[in-house]
Amino acid sequence: MWAVSAKRESPPVPEPLAPLIDAHTHLDACGAETAADVTAIVDRAAAVGVQAVVTIADDLDAARWAARAADWDPRVYAAVALHPTRADALDDAAKAELEVLAARPRVVAVGETGMDMYWPGKLADCADPAVQREAFAWHIDLAKRVGKPLMIHNRDADDEVLDVLAAEGAPESVIFHCFSSDAAMARTCAANGWMVSLSGTVSFRNAHALREAAAVVPAELLLVETDAPFLTPHPFRGAPNESYCLPYTVRALADLLDRPAAELAEITTTNALRTYGIG
Template sequence: MPEAPAPLAAPVIDSHCHLDVVRYGAADADVLPVEDALRKASEANVTRIVQIGCDLPGARWAVEAAETYDQVVAGVALHPNEIPGLLAAGTLDEALAEIGRLAQTSVRVRVIGETGLDHFRTPEDGWKGQEDAFRAHIELAKRHDKALVIHDRDAHADILRVLDDEGAPDRVVMHCFSGDAAFARECLARGFFLSFAGTVTFKNADDLRAALRETPLDRLLVETDAPYLPPVPHRGQTNASYLIPLTVRAMAAVKELPEEALCAAIEASSVSVLGEW
């Protein structure tokens, strides 16, 4: 695993993490066990983590983890790239019903997500099924008063169209924000929160940094998407929550803010989305 950076000057929340990849086994033998990942995160002043489930086993495990570890709350959903397979098996309605049940399982389930649209990995003939499932997740978030966490890959216009059609929940997070400044303004005009990952540190991410400059502090979150998308200088390695200081420091430089001030703003925005725990 990469060397740990210096701890942050103030605590922040990792708004999107996949500890279940550790739980089920990952290709990279260096991935940390869950307890070690949480300990190292705390040592870096990343004091709390949102564990995101992307399929039924992952959603069930997210709820279990949130009930087991004080640092963790859960998100439950069917990832858009899971939808074509569920449709082919004829089990999508049953799976959505279980996501609805899991959303009510515990007060520590704070998120419906990640859901949304992926026009990169799913061929065009699967887009309608993704959209129908996305609409169902939006309804679940509103019905159960949960934050909606959105996966948007190469689908900016359709994400906004569906949310405008359905009416967005009170709290919407654009996970691993991937748009430019113009798209950021569209999202912010709708009251959404933008969550930035290690990608904002990449050399070729000028559009992301421009979007970050557009984002008010009260709409700004940070995440790892671990074990994916580690920040520079660890691009291509295994990510973990303890590496968030590298992302936050890069964001602070873009925003021209002291590290402690940005941490405080991210913490406040995260709590406004997720509540206290």
């Protein structure tokens, strides 16, 4: 749903920064199919300090694959759900399969689910907001039943997401992946103890509201992610992203917050280990 140029070369390998955990990536969309492919990607990430990754599902096929991939390499964990734009596919059979997958020990979150008000009307097969809302409520209940974090996709839908969370009751652990809202929303997340995961977009010079929001997120609620192969950090925007690029984002965030990059690496890794219950 986001453009990635097949013509642009991959970014150069950054200077190592350790420890790091990529809190949200899509290994399958990065081209991984086999166990060897997965190992190659996480080896590249490990070489620059990324010690673990969480690969995320956005449809049922991806959920099946992610759960398998998490068994192929001890540095890989998974999250399963149907992306809000694909909520039309959440029938009884899909629910039953997601329940089984979400209970697997190396599946560490239910996601990505949530609300997307950007794509309806632009994407022909995008689920209607009412259908998204119903699917989001179901995923919230699933996260509570399996006792795992809820990973939220929120695109242009602050009010809608908050309304559903209020109506259904948020799970104990909530992650706003690829946070793209403003400082007011960041303060709402902080007030509720919800994790805020920042991606390469925080390095974009024109992302003024997001950069202001990043500055008000308490350190104990901060995660970092690539959302690879999308959202490659500046100055490589539009090139294929991968978990090994995470140090670029963390260093950009460190510059923004005027904090040492190594300190942010330690903080976000500690937060990821606690949030996902891994390590």
